[in-house]
Amino acid sequence: MPDVFLDPRLPDYVVEHDWKQVAANVESSRKVVSDFLSEKICTLHGYDLSALDFEFLSTVTLPQTWQMKKFKFKQLISEAENTKGNHDLYEFVLKEGFRDDRERLNRFIDQLRHLRAIADEIAGRLLADVKVENTIYISRFSETRLENMHFDIDVDSDNHDSFRLYINLDRAPRNWETSYQLTELLKRGGSRLVGDFDDAWPSERILERTTTRAFGGWNQRATERKAPRHVLFFDPGDIWLVDGRCVSHQVVTGHRVLSIYGRMAHEDNPGLGPTFAQKLRTALAEGRRVPIGSETAEVGYYSKEQITSPGSLKDNWADVYGRTGTGRVRKYTDAGMQA
Numbered sequence: 001m002p003d004v005f006l007d008p009r010l011p012d013y014v015v016e017h018d019w020k021q022v023a024a025n026v027e028s029s030r031k032v033v034s035d036f037l038s039e040k041i042c043t044l045h046g047y048d049l050s051a052l053d054f055e056f057l058s059t060v061t062l063p064q065t066w067q068m069k070k071f072k073f074k075q076l077i078s079e080a081e082n083t084k085g086n087h088d089l090y091e092f093v094l095k096e097g098f099r100d101d102r103e104r105l106n107r108f109i110d111q112l113r114h115l116r117a118i119a120d121e122i123a124g125r126l127l128a129d130v131k132v133e134n135t136i137y138i139s140r141f142s143e144t145r146l147e148n149m150h151f152d153i154d155v156d157s158d159n160h161d162s163f164r165l166y167i168n169l170d171r172a173p174r175n176w177e178t179s180y181q182l183t184e185l186l187k188r189g190g191s192r193l194v195g196d197f198d199d200a201w202p203s204e205r206i207l208e209r210t211t212t213r214a215f216g217g218w219n220q221r222a223t224e225r226k227a228p229r230h231v232l233f234f235d236p237g238d239i240w241l242v243d244g245r246c247v248s249h250q251v252v253t254g255h256r257v258l259s260i261y262g263r264m265a266h267e268d269n270p271g272l273g274p275t276f277a278q279k280l281r282t283a284l285a286e287g288r289r290v291p292i293g294s295e296t297a298e299v300g301y302y303s304k305e306q307i308t309s310p311g312s313l314k315d316n317w318a319d320v321y322g323r324t325g326t327g328r329v330r331k332y333t334d335a336g337m338q339a
């Protein structure tokens with residue numbers, strides 16, 4: 001289970017749940033969802049992952065590309081199972097990740113089938129009461145290192161809530177740091193943070209502005225140091241849920257991980273709440289009432305000019321997060337990696 005090093009300047013929003021209780025009792029599974037919707041990081045212990053071969057999985061490395069960061073593995077399984085149709089992903093993974101070794105790739109796909117069954121069971125149980133439009137399973141078998149502190153951004157955040165669950169598939173801990181919950185940040189950041197935000201903006205725009213004003217652009221990861229942080233080490237096999245739109249976070253280092261994403265539309269789930277949009281807008285109104293000079297959130301308060309994010313994370317992914325182990329020191333500033 002995770003080691004959590006708490007920063008006293010932040011509330012302790014990490015809670016534990018037990019899978020056996022969740023599986024046996026609908027009230028327990030509802031409590032997980034309600035904690036999740038209350039800006040908590042929920043850990044889930046006691047789930048049997050013995051079908052997974054961590055030793056073998058730790059030998060699988062896929063290319064350090066944006067496509068492989070967002071690797072939707074159900075497609076790979078279906079390409080492996082269907083003789084007809086295109087097999088582009090299968091062939092790509094075979095070549096780039098398995099050096100044309102079909103036996104190893106098939107062993108990997110067999111592990112992905114176990115992962116699919118695990119994800120189906122956990123998501124099915126936790127989301128039994130909820131109508132989920134779209135469930136996406138993503139496995140990452142590439143490295144992530146030192147993201148900038150951020151909130152996840154989803155388009156159309158006013159009309160749905162998001163379910164996000166992670167399982168560390170690596171043999172080493174996955175290291176995260178987390179900072180303010182969204183509502184806490186808006187309230188404590190006050191007018192200095194949100195004073196010029198327009199209430200008519202969609203939620204994701206408000207969230208995006210909050211992120212960059214508090215923590216800077218994505219490439220300012222080496223320079224943003226003001227925010228207090230909890231430090232979390234998720235062990236191999238740890239399972240946790242968090243709405244990344246509501247708890248600011250950064251991966252410091254991690255390799256193999258499974259993530260499950262579910263989109264819960266409000267029109268299909270009228271009882272769901274408090275919704276992301278409600279939480280955000282209530283806290284925004286409260287933040288506006290805090291005059292400049294009275295803010296208490298310890299963040300960067302980056303001005304527009306100070307927010308530097310040249311290029312696109314998608315296009316620059318391999319440069320920023322890949323090509324490691326060069327035998328050279330690489331130095332980063334606000335402008336990105338130095339030549």
Ligand SMILES: [Fe+2]
Pocket residue numbers: 150151152244249
């Ligand atoms: Fe994120």
